[in-house]
Amino acid sequence: MRLAASDLACVRGGRRVFRNLSFALGAGTALAVIGPNGAGKSSLLRLVAGLLRPAEGRLTLEGGDPELTIGEQAHYLGHQDALKPSLSVQENLAFWLDFLGAAETKVDAALAAVGLDGLAGLPALYLSAGQRRRLSLARLVAVERPMWLLDEPTSALDAAAQGVLADLMRAHRAGGGLILAATHGPLGLEGAEELRLGSGQ
Amino acid sequence: MALIDLANPSRFLALADRVLPWLAAATLFAFALGLGQAYVAPDDYQQGATVKIMFIHVPSAWLGMFAWGIMSLAAVGTLVWRHPLADVAAKAAAPVGAAFTLMCLVTGSLWGRPMWGTYWVWDARLTSVLVLFLMYLGVIALWRTIDDPARAARVVAVLTLVGAINVPIIKFSVEWWNTLHQSASVLRLDGSTIHPAILGPLVVMIVAFTLLFLSLHLAAMRNEITRRRLRTMLMMRADAAAGH
């Protein structure tokens, strides 16, 4: 499986955020998108996810399911957590599993993998920012998708949780998955390639 | 950060500059002809000279619908081809269409006054035009609320097409409602059947009004393009200050 982008250009609010962006991502590899604020890291992720249309260029996922769009084969972890405060931890995760087509039995294992298994019945309202982030990560664990699009995944995570994230990413890559992550600082991804976006684009 | 400019508006502007004087002249000529014919047309035996308000009222109603049709065509252009000129055409048509719709309401109101002593009757045509007017205002409000012009154009396009589907439904519903609540005397604002002597001037006036709409629309498109250029320049100034 391979994600290939050629000559991507992105326009937001009448401004061209980047242009002539090309990269390729193979199975088991990770690409860290680095750049200052406003360089277009989030826009690039949203573009790959299908939440933005490219102004120019092409995106192809070779070796994927030809019936599905790239977004339908990807996980997107944006700045927000997609959690409802009035639902419990368990209910939040179970909903996403049902909605994204995974077996509901995986909820407990996923919660355990991110260290939230003791809090299953707690309303998400009471979680700390780091715990909410980990709950979103549980979604990635429970639902199989080959492609992970992560927008600053380590934000709000403490050192222990960052270790958990690193393990999860390692396991995903080992299984042949692809990771495209936007980040300010180090991700704990060994052997990740870098894609630098700058305001000179 | 580089900036996106409108896709080739200069050619359109050059074309508009050439066409507009001719269009305006044709409009004036058509109005002169139409108003002249209207002046000599016979008075209605029932309503007297006030029936001649029809020469403004009926074309305005037609143009209110026509303008929404133009907006719908432009909406298709925006959604299917994402053509920036389609965006401009749609945005320019809305206020012009709204103005003609308003004129229809006002002339209808003035027409009703000498006949029934009241400035407003809820007859079928006036009521559906009122609803159309409200829909125009909704479209204009939506244009103004979304900041990014390209995104606004796309969202308004969906609303325009939904509105286009609804216009015949609303007309049918209002007609039905009106017959349901019809009082004993038949209060049709058209008066009795349209006399052939009135039909001729009416057609000329409709043509004249259509030419007027096209002239105004073209001029409004020119203004909108200029407005977008201004917006681009303001954004460039902001970027320059930020050191890009």
Place this chain on the structure above:
Amino acid sequence: MTALAALLMRDLRLAVRVGGGAPIGVLFFLIVVTLVPFAIGPDLNLLARIGPAILWLGALLANLLALDRLIAMDHEDGSLDLILMARAPLELALAAKALAHWLSTGLPLVIATPLLGLLLNLDPTATGAVALTLIAGTPALTFIGLIGAALTTALRRGGLLLAVLVLPLTIPVLIFGVAAANAAIVGPVPFGTPFSILCALTLMSIVVGPFAAAAALRQGLE
């Protein structure tokens, strides 16, 4: 549970737990109906005559209440992004949300109708007629409102604009809803004519609403 059933259940659960929802909608309905006699006087005959119209107007306005939260809520916490990316078709997902909205807002209004009919001096036939037309017509109000909610999703104060956009589109539903109710009460038009048109409007809106709303959401993406 299938994807759409999960979405329906989640929205129903949220409607129950989050402040607002059914009780507030019914309360608003009650307050609107209560305001009318203050405005026009307690003449029971008059109230009975215009009762169906008042109930329909109240239902229309109460239905409008929860609409601006329908999609904006998911937009604000990032759920909408995931819904857009999911394999479940967006049109069906929006239809599921609209169904949840109707079940949690529209249906309670219908259930409250008999009580409010009492306040307006409506006899049981009249109340039954109004309730029947509301059951047939409130889904149309929800599915038309869905379009407005999609158009105004990312706007800061979209609530008022949503009402401005949606209300003209609901006029046919209002016309035939009240006409059907009155036809059942006093005639002379047979009940079937306006009622079947009302049902046709509802069926049409159930189809057109999700498609138009999905288009509006996709086009509204930057």
